[in-house]
Amino acid sequence: MIIALVGKGGVGKSTISSQLIRALSKRDVTLAVDADPNSNLCDKLGMEVTGTIGGLRNEIVAHPDMVPAGVSKQDYISTHIRQIMTETKDIDLLVMGRPEGEGCYCFTNDVLKNCFNDLIPRYRYAVIDNEAGMEHLSRRVLPRADVILFVSDPTKVGVRTAARLSELADEVHIESDKRILIINNVFGDISEQLMDEARSHGFDDVFVMPHDDFISRAAMEGDVIEVPSDTPFGKAMSELIDIIEG
Incomplete structure (x- = not known):
């Protein structure tokens, strides 16, 4: 199953990605990109x-x-991918990184696309934490995903931005079986006005991820985040996975 996460910067996309990877890796070895x-x-x-x-x-x-x-350079890199991957018992991590010097990301994107085609079929789960926006999807680095998670902050502007990213996915013909809008870091109950806005954009599902003080404390104390399953966020993550696989 290929799960791609997209959203503008600062909405908690990488936090959700990391905890989704942790949860799925308890079921099977997971490819994290x-x-x-x-x-x-x-x-x-x-x-x-x-x-x-x-x-x-x-x-x-x-x-x-x-x-x-x-x-070719692409073939050389493809044969050396395992050497640059970080592998643990449960998670294999592939990092795109930043090319230096002048020029665009075209070559790196092409290599990443080849890596996707070669690596993803080997895993039950592949979770791809994309850059802010739709760069990789618009370049068709990832031509399809079983599930695309569009992450938004709890604002109408954020929801509309996520909706525009979904429209862009349509424009560049990205195939997906399911598109889920995640409204992240919600304090208390979400307003009906915001939910009405979220439901109006045609997502297959709208999921509310609650604010969790554990994440705020963990972020202040260090970089590593491992949210317990009995916290508000942890419980919501279990529900999200049920929706993803449902």
Whole structure:
């Protein structure tokens, strides 16, 4: 199952990604993909990054003779993916990273696309934490996902932004079986006006993720976040997974 998370910066997308990965990894080994050059998914999971696609690309640019004659750069990187992945008993982490120097992300995106095609079928679950916006989806780096989670803050502006991202997915023909809007970090009861706004945009489901003091304290004390299953957030995560797999 491929689960992609998208949303603007600062809405808690990486926090939700990390806790979703933790929960799913208790069922089976889960592929976690940090596809945001500015993300901190590895920190929230407490995993050290052994290498990145962007970093490997930078090495090849600096030392082109490291690629054997007759082998393309993409093929070379594809054969070395396992060396730059961080692997634990339950989670395998692949980090995109940031290419250095001039130029766009086109090469790194192409490599990432090839990695998706090669790696994802090996896992029961693949969770992809995308960068803010729809860069990877608009470039069709990920041409489909079983579930796309659109994360919003608890505001009408945030919900409308998530709806525009869903519309963009339609425009670039991203296939998905289910699209869920997550309204994150909600204090108390959500207003009917906001729920009406959320329901008006055609998502398959609207899910409210409550504010949890545990996450606020954990963020102040360190980078690693592991939310217990009996907290408001932990209980909501279990419900979210039921919806995802339902």
